[in-house]
Amino acid sequence: MSAKQYGMLIDTTRCVGCQTCVVSCKINYQVPEEAYWSSVETIGSEVMYQPTGKYPHPVLAFRPRLCNHCTDPVCVKNCPTGAMHKDENGIVSVSQEVCIGCQYCVWVCPYNAPKLDTVQNVMSKCTFCQGRTTKGEKPYCVESCPAEARIFGLISDPHSEISRLISAKHAQPLLPHFGTVPSVYYV
Amino acid sequence: MAEINLSLIVFTLLIGLCTGTFIFYGLWQFSGIPSEETSPKSSHRVMLLLLIFLGVALLASATHLGKTFRFLNAFRNPGSMIAQEGIWSIALGVILLIAFFLTFKGQKVPKVLYAVGGLVSCGLLLVCSLVYVRALGFPAWSNGVTIVYYFGSAALLGVAVVYALSVQHAEKAAGKMMASVALTAVFVQIVVTLAFALHLQFGVMYVNLPSTVVLDILRWGIGLLAPAIIAYLAWLGKIKGKSAAWSFLTCVIVGEVFSRLIFFMQGVHL
Amino acid sequence: MKKLTTSKTFKDAKITRRTFLKGVGAITVTGSLGMAGVLGGNTRQVKATEDAPIKYIHSCCTVNCTSRCHLKGHVQDGRIVAVTPGLLPGRDDYPNACLRAMSYAQRLQDPTQRVLYPMKRVGERGEGKYEQITWDEAFDLIAAKLTETKEKYGSHAASFFTMSGNLAKLAWESTTRLGATFGGTTYSTEGLMGDHGxxxxxxxxxxxxxxxxxxxxxxxxxxxxxxxxxxxxxxxxxxxxxxxxxxxxxxxxxxxxxxxxxxxxxxxxxxxxxxxxxxxxxxxxxxxxxxxxxxxxxxxxxxxxxxxxxxxxxxxxxxxxxxxxxxxxxxxxxxxxxxxxxxxxxxxxxxxxxxxxxxxxxxxxxxxxxxxxxxxxxxxxxxxxxxxxxxxxxxxxxxxxxxxxxxxxxxxxxxxxxxxxxxxxxxxxxxxxxxxxxxxxxxxxxxxPIPGVTVPDFNFAEWSNTGDAPFIEKKSSQLYNMIENDEVKFLWIAVSNFINQSPDANRVIQDILPKVPFIVNVDPFWTWTAKYADLVLPGKTHWEVWDLLVRSPWVMLDQPAIETMGESKSDCEICSGVAKRIELGHLWDKTDEEWIRTFMTSEHPAFAAFDWDKWVQEGIFTRSDGIFDPVYAFKDxxxxxxxxxxxxxxxxxxxxGQEVPSYTRMLEDPQGDLGKKFPLVCINYHDRLNVHSQHMLYPALRIVSSEPEVQINTVDAEARGIAHGDKVKVFNDRGYCILKAFITEGIAPGITAIANGWTPEQYIEGNHQNLTHLTINPVEEFISQTNSAFYDVLVEIEKA
CATH class of the missing domain: 3.40.228.10 (Dimethylsulfoxide Reductase, domain 2)
Incomplete structure (x- = not known):
């Protein structure tokens, strides 16, 4: 485990499914063609924006998804080239100049996080906005969320705001049973 | 979205054919069924055929890469199953080349080479299946049943090829025995297929898998029931060895293609 | 007048020039590749210049959603590559930039979407056939038409119609001001667009x-x-x-x-x-x-x-x-x-x-x-x-x-x-x-009251002076009638996708617009409305102009962040160009930047600390008398x-009989006679995807919605044999549209909904505005003016 680990806390009770996070990431990183580095799902529903349950009491709830920058990332372990790697901040990134585009990282990732860059034919993915966060700026998805549903910070530091909130709100990671030790927590 | 990819279907089918055939051809050699005369003759052709299968399989797998010409990068993390696939494939390729070279020189392939090649084939099958077992994103695949699925398929394909070879060389005496082996392989595959179906039905998936009823019917009818009937009739001596073996092989290959189609259609990501 | 200083962000003329040339190249390429080519091409272009320094240029979103967000544009090599929320001094909790504002910046740089040159109609109205003309030709043509209208029918026969497509001061008001200086007819548009109720x-x-x-x-x-x-x-x-x-x-x-x-x-x-x-x-x-x-x-x-x-x-x-x-x-x-x-x-x-x-x-x-x-x-x-x-x-x-x-x-x-x-x-x-x-x-x-046409404390004196011509303002609810009564001989439509945002499109296209001899439309984009204009003029967006927006206690600045797309001009520049040819030049003798500078020369003490250069750099000015605590109306x-x-x-x-608040049944009542034929109410709401028609089908927004859909309850869908995703026809006596069905438990039975803003090309056929109607309401006309009852619409739906 890297000493430092950035993570995110997402409060789904605040999410209205607008996908501003998804779109800001897409546009601001110029993610090409059909690829999006993040997504939003309608909880319990196959069709986006279709609620579950029956009228007049249907339930509409959303869950944003992104790379979990796992502490034990299976994509890194299973990448044949070593292009997928974890850095000193705990951020999982792909070296596009090394990647062969086998897409096996997509297969092994329970979160479907790496995305094929269909222009360059190599993988691309959420970087936790490394370039911004090192300058003290928030990731695009955090900054753009109109509901302020996301908090970014050092989860490896037990005294950080995010660590405090994760424990106060009893936030849980998604699909923890895969053992990848994800760094994105949900309320 | 189901993960249907032609190059992966070709790759897995040819790897199954290649490894299964090598293993069972080796066993066939050990069994003493083929005569001293037919053995070298057939070995020459078989090794060439398997080399072609393996070559095409590797080409197919390379073409599915986003950056085909960077394929050498795939060996930079030898611990990964993709790199392992490459390593075991190359190992099998070397063994096939040696065997082919020996037969080309008119020599007999030593039994030890069959043994080593058989082990390498098993290793290749194992790592190929582990590629899917480790695909946590695809609950339908990420299960130990996939290993059995891979071995069962390779065994059936290998038996079918060797069955065809055996009648090719007019081994009448062996016909009945080979038919029983083929029948056994089909039953093993029926069990494996049932196990996979049960896994799909009762495993915790978190995703909705597509219905594949039509393909299932085709797969069962052409790939399992028809070969079983053919092998049984051949065993009873009701149909001729040659037509039995060839139709058995055809049905098995078609069935295994359907089986892969079904398998890849279940590739629904979490 | 003070000497104009060039803004800091635009000093490097070399870079902008180079980018401009590059941009022209992109247009040529895109002409042959179509839209998909452009997007791919743009991506490559940006990737290639990844190392170019990023400059930040601020703007204020001018779309009418009522938020008026301060935006921070990340400009690289002459292109806006990213948009993030701009700061709101005094309110750290408040910055916002929505998915629409971000993707708008993306679209406005796509030449295939833009009106790039003055275009004169050569085909039939609605056919979309235009030829490029020069600005001089365009101005001369308008001047001739205005002069002819004035001589034959009086200046009031020229109508100047706007909606709320751009809320910045100059953009929103220029057309109305031109109408006022000319003595033409202007409109209070809240009624027709349906916000006046x-x-x-x-x-x-x-x-x-x-x-x-x-x-x-x-x-x-x-x-x-x-x-x-x-x-x-x-x-x-x-x-x-x-x-x-x-x-x-x-x-x-x-x-x-x-x-x-x-x-x-x-x-x-x-x-x-x-x-x-x-x-x-x-x-x-x-x-x-x-x-x-x-x-x-x-x-x-x-x-x-x-x-x-x-x-x-x-x-x-x-x-x-x-x-x-x-x-x-x-x-x-x-x-x-x-x-x-x-x-x-x-x-x-x-x-x-x-x-x-x-x-x-x-x-x-x-x-x-x-x-x-x-x-x-x-x-x-x-x-x-x-x-x-x-x-x-x-x-x-x-x-x-x-x-x-x-x-x-x-x-x-x-x-x-x-x-x-x-x-x-x-x-x-x-x-x-x-x-x-x-x-x-x-x-x-x-x-x-919401900041709008008149905000006190600024130096709007010169702008507000419209000369001697009579100021004529009509109810927009009467526009259709006026045209049908031959009272409109010239129609200038600006900051409005008029057809898309007005009721009863079939009536507009078949009965109303054909009665107007000459229609000018100013818009940055090729809208549904543009296709029915005789002259389409390339307008600019808020990332390309000098303009100002008030969101008390802040005053925000729009300034050019990218090179002009094609030959587009701001609404104010276009109005000034016309004014000079109809002897109104003396009322229109400032550049956009000069106007904005003038507005900010207020004597009001709240402006004492105002500094132009700082404003240009930060894009926002905070009044010293600003209130930052939560306030509420009618406390007194x-x-x-x-x-x-x-x-x-x-x-x-x-x-x-309306002396106290009361409830009246729908005009198109599902329980009335019409309901037997058309039993479903159809509303057209505003979706997450768009404010009005400006944001439809941006490439990045396809993940949110890629085509119009009609939301219908499971019960109503089952009764009609409609499955989710089926192609359906929504129709009534006024018209129809064909689109996909979105079956949901999240809408009341008997109610259907189509998002506002989609344009006919995005439908399989038709448009939801073919279903709506403008019915003059005597009580509303008495109070003020009729408000378009876009939700008082009955339809039937069947599988198409």
Missing amino acids: ASMGMNLVFGQARGGHDTRDYMNSKLILLWGRNVADTHTSELRYIIKARENGAKVVMIDPRQCSNAAVADQWIPIRPQTDPALALGMMNYMISRDLHDVAWLKANSCAPLLVRNDDGQYLRLNGSYAVWDEKSKSIVPAGTAGVDPALSGEYVAADGVKCHPSFVDLAKEASKYTIAVTAEICGLEEEVVEQLAYEYATMKPAGIRMGQGMQRVYNSFAPFRTVATLAAVAGYIGVSGGGASHMGGTSSIN QKYKTLTGKFEFYTEKLKQF
């Missing part, structure tokens, strides 16, 4: 069109009713405060026929039938009044409730010119406002001249009494328990705030919803009370109504 309702009871509570004030609420207001999608910058208030313990209830985005963060969704909002409010009032849960003291002190109304003519009783009340203490009729009286809210009294009279509250209570829980539930399509629980909670979870939305007023008798719901808040005593209110809008300018209980009180009793509406 809110203003009328507000004006009736509050005496002003806007007013409400800063959203942060809901931290003091126990209950928040979002009534026809999907804050999440249509006033996005305020969403976070609703969420915080909820987390602070307030119950949030979403009242909407659709389970909209905001319902996902509400505690309850109340799926009300369209147009029945007044019935629900009256039912809640009746519940309160009949159980003595209403705020008698508040009503006596601050509303017209005690004012006596004559039984004979329904007008307020006057005592020597002042309103009158019955004093319970002296048992006599005394002038309203007399100290120490205890005015009655019930009973019947006889005035000195023998005229019988009663407190106006009697009429309200009587009207409300028709709406028992059972009746209300039946009308609104709700369960009785839901209505009763809502009424009980509203009355007892004090204070309870209501955020009203235009969603409930795109109906026939559109003044009723806001009027009635506000009256409900008054009956509960929540008006002018922290945590309460019945708010229309509600950002930082909550206490003021002063109302600009005739009675000076919260006025639910409108004597001038007695003649229409």
Whole structure:
């Protein structure tokens, strides 16, 4: 485990499914063609924006998804080239100049996080906005969320705001049973 | 979205054919069924055929890469199953080349080479299946049943090829025995297929898998029931060895293609 | 005039020049590749120059969603590559940039989407065949047409029509100003575009069109009713405060026929039938009044409730010119406002001249009494328990705030919803009370009318001077009639996708527009409307112009962040070009930047610290007298109504039987005769994807929605054999559209919904505006003007 680990806390009770996070990431990183580095799902529903349950009491709830920058990332372990790697901040990134585009990282990732860059034919993915966060700026998805549903910070530091909130709100990671030790927590 | 990819279907089918055939051809050699005369003759052709299968399989797998010409990068993390696939494939390729070279020189392939090649084939099958077992994103695949699925398929394909070879060389005496082996392989595959179906039905998936009823019917009818009937009739001596073996092989290959189609259609990501 | 200084961000002329040339290259390529080619091409281009330094240029979003967000553009190599929220000094919690604002910046740099040159029609109207002409030719042509119109019919026969497509000062007002300087006809457009019901309702009871509570004030609420207001999608910058208030313990209830985005963060969704909002409010009032849960003291002190109304003519009783009340203490009729009286809210009294009279509250209570829980539930399509629980909670979870939305007023008798719901808040005593209110809008300018055409304190003197020509402003609701009566010989449409945003498109295209001899349309994009214009002029967007926006306490600057696309010009530049050719040049002799500089030379002390260069750099100026704490309207209980009180009793509406808030059935009533043929109500709401038509089908927004869909309840879909994703035809006697069906449990049975803004090319066939209608409403025309009843529409749906 890297000493430092950035993570995110997402409060789904605040999410209205607008996908501003998804779109800001897409546009601001110029993610090409059909690829999006993040997504939003309608909880319990196959069709986006279709609620579950029956009228007049249907339930509409959303869950944003992104790379979990796992502490034990299976994509890194299973990448044949070593292009997928974890850095000193705990951020999982792909070296596009090394990647062969086998897409096996997509297969092994329970979160479907790496995305094929269909222009360059190599993988691309959420970087936790490394370039911004090192300058003290928030990731695009955090900054753009109109509901302020996301908090970014050092989860490896037990005294950080995010660590405090994760424990106060009893936030849980998604699909923890895969053992990848994800760094994105949900309320 | 189901993960249907032609190059992966070709790759897995040819790897199954290649490894299964090598293993069972080796066993066939050990069994003493083929005569001293037919053995070298057939070995020459078989090794060439398997080399072609393996070559095409590797080409197919390379073409599915986003950056085909960077394929050498795939060996930079030898611990990964993709790199392992490459390593075991190359190992099998070397063994096939040696065997082919020996037969080309008119020599007999030593039994030890069959043994080593058989082990390498098993290793290749194992790592190929582990590629899917480790695909946590695809609950339908990420299960130990996939290993059995891979071995069962390779065994059936290998038996079918060797069955065809055996009648090719007019081994009448062996016909009945080979038919029983083929029948056994089909039953093993029926069990494996049932196990996979049960896994799909009762495993915790978190995703909705597509219905594949039509393909299932085709797969069962052409790939399992028809070969079983053919092998049984051949065993009873009701149909001729040659037509039995060839139709058995055809049905098995078609069935295994359907089986892969079904398998890849279940590739629904979490 | 001070010498103009070039802004800091634009000093490197070499870079911009190079980028411009590159851009031209891209246009040529895209011409042959189509849209997909452009997007791929753009991506490559940007990737290639990844190392170019990023400059930040600020702008203010000018789209009419009411947020007016300060945006920070990340400009690299002459292109906006990213958009993030700009700072709002004094309010660290407030910056916002929505998905629409971000993707808009992406689209406006796509030459295939833009009108790049002045284009003159060569084919039939609507055919889309145009030839490029020069600006001189365009200006000459317009000047000739205007002169000809003036000579033949008088200057008023030239119409200058705008909507709210660009809210920046110059962009929004230039066309109207040109019309005013020319002596042409201009329009108050709220009616036709369907926002005027809110203003009328507000004006009736509050005496002003806007007013409400800063959203942060809901931290003091126990209950928040979002009534026809999907804050999440249509006033996005305020969403976070609703969420915080909820987390602070307030119950949030979403009242909407659709389970909209905001319902996902509400505690309850109340799926009300369209147009029945007044019935629900009256039912809640009746519940309160009949159980003595209403705020008698508040009503006596601050509303017209005690004012006596004559039984004979329904007008307020006057005592020597002042309103009158019955004093319970002296048992006599005394002038309203007399100290120490205890005015009655019930009973019947006889005035000195023998005229019988009663407190106006009697009429309200009587009207409300028709709406028992059972009746209300039946009308609104709700369960009785839901209505009763809502009424009980509203009355007892004090204070309870209501955020009203235009969603409930795109109906026939559109003044009723806001009027009635506000009256409900008054009956509960929540008006002018922290945590309460019945708010229309509600950002930082909550206490003021929304900043718009006239904002005091700026130096608008020269801009406001439109010369000697008469100022003619007509109701936009009358536009269709005026054209049909041959009163419009020249029509200039700007900052408006008129056809897309007006009712009854088939009528507009087939009957209305053909009667106008010459149509000019200024727009940055090739809209549906542009295709019916004789001359299409390339307008600019807010990332390309000098302009200003007011969002009190801030003044925001739009400035050129990218090179001009093609030969586009700002609305003001275009108007100036025309003005110079029709001898109005003296009123139009400034560049856009000069105008903006002039506006900011205010003597007002709040502007003392203003510095142009700093403004250009930061894009935002904060008034020194700015208020940053949450504020709310009517705290002083002063109302600009005739009675000076919260006025639910409108004597001038007695003649229409509308003196107190009331509920009327839909014009197109699903339970009436028309309902037998067309049983489904079809509303066109505003979606997360767009504000109006500006944001449809941006590449990056395809993940949100890639084509129009009609939302329909499972029950209605099953009855018609329609499956999710099926191609369906939505139709009535006025027209039809063909699109995909979106089956959902999140809409009331009997109701269907299509998002506003989609244009015909994006439909399989037709458009939702083919279904809508403009029906002149006499009461509304009396109050002000008809509001397009976009939601008062019946349709039938079948598989296509």
